[in-house]
């Protein structure tokens with residue numbers, strides 16, 4: 426363990442909430458700025474002391490939003506605002522205790538490895554990687570974090586939602602009998618598109634519109650649908666599926682502005698116990714929208730996001746709207762409590778498994794093949810460049826089922 430991490434942990438185990446915890450944020454976008462606010466809400470002893478974003482203009486925007494939203498917990502002086510490809514390293518080395526990793530997913534495995542090496546506690550947005558090489562790297566980092574006593578909390582926020590937790594606990598306790606099948610729907614409209622400056626290079630354009638490039642986002646099945654796939658995993662006590670196959674394509678978002686990602690996927694995941702999850706996601710406007718996880722068991726059914734069970738003893742989780750705690754705050758409450766109590770929390774196992782589950786589904790749809798968990802985990806795929814600079818960007822090729830193969 427690094428000396429800095431060791432002394433902080435030892436001190437914090439006895440600090441009983443009195444110490445200031447210095448937090449650094451990398452990725453000042455919608456979620457990053459939100460995560461910083463959640464961290465500050467969670468622990469009044471937190472101060473945001475460093476921020477970084479690859480783009481100067483997004484850093485400036487983040488600065489404005491954060492300063493306004495965090496008031497006295499905003500403690501970032503101008504020397505601790507970083508932009509450029511090395512913004513992450515500068516935030517990491519600025520004397521912080523905790524880092525919030527909120528950039529596009531591609532950068533997560535390398536950032537996670539560096540943050541664990543530096544002995545920092547980590548809040549890590551989902552997904553944790555875009556390919557199996559990245560997942561294996563994060564698995565290693567998570568293991569190392571555990572050995573070093575570093576807290577690692579995942580942005581798979583539904584794991585911290587009180588209603589979802591209560592519903593899942595009931596299902597695990599047998600409220601609907603043995604789970605036979607679940608159905609995950611994440612059917613939404615399209616998301617943002619950001620207009621690049623006229624003189625920007627192809628690499629600027631891809632990083633700005635990272636959602637639409639699989640090397641940066643993993644495609645929307647990985648970037649967004651992971652929330653539902655994680656619930657299917659959780660339903661099975663974090664035992665991963667053995668195989669999947671599926672269909673997908675790019676039917677509406679066909680312009681080159683939308684890079685190489687699909688706009689719909691449907692995947693069938695199969696577990697060793699014979700149970701299955703039918704999982705569909707779509708990002709198209711003007712279509713039926715629904716985000717829900719349905720579960721069918723031998724003795725009843727459940728709707729996880731509706732916090733509802735229909736069985737011999739029907740049940741629904743209810744709480745006053747005013748009393749309902751934000752799951753985004755709750756994940757940070759757990760993180761900072763674990764740091765102050767000196768009882769490190771580690772969400773590494775499920776965040777890696779659900780990321781791989783999503784990658785496996787993507788590859789099954791891209792290729793049109795059935796893919797096993799073992800094949801997905803052993804894949805040598807490593808998306809994106811090996812070094813980063815402004816200029817040319819990775820080639821954009823849309824995958825065609827039947828000819829594309831997972832490497």
Ligand SMILES: NC(=O)c1ccc[n+]([C@@H]2O[C@H](COP(=O)([O-])OP(=O)(O)OC[C@H]3O[C@@H](n4cnc5c(N)ncnc54)[C@H](O)[C@@H]3O)[C@@H](O)[C@H]2O)c1
Nearest residue numbers: 452453454455456457478479483527528529530550551580
């Ligand atoms: N848990 C949730 O419910 C939830 C919700 C939204 C987003 N997310 C996740 O949070 C992450 C960020 O999403 P967002 O919606 O905030 O996107 P965003 O584009 O609004 O923000 C990402 C920021 O990272 C910056 N960035 C890109 N590459 C960088 C690099 N190498 N170093 C430093 N900064 C870099 C971008 O300029 C941008 O400002 C994604 O992984 C996304 O999946 C999670």
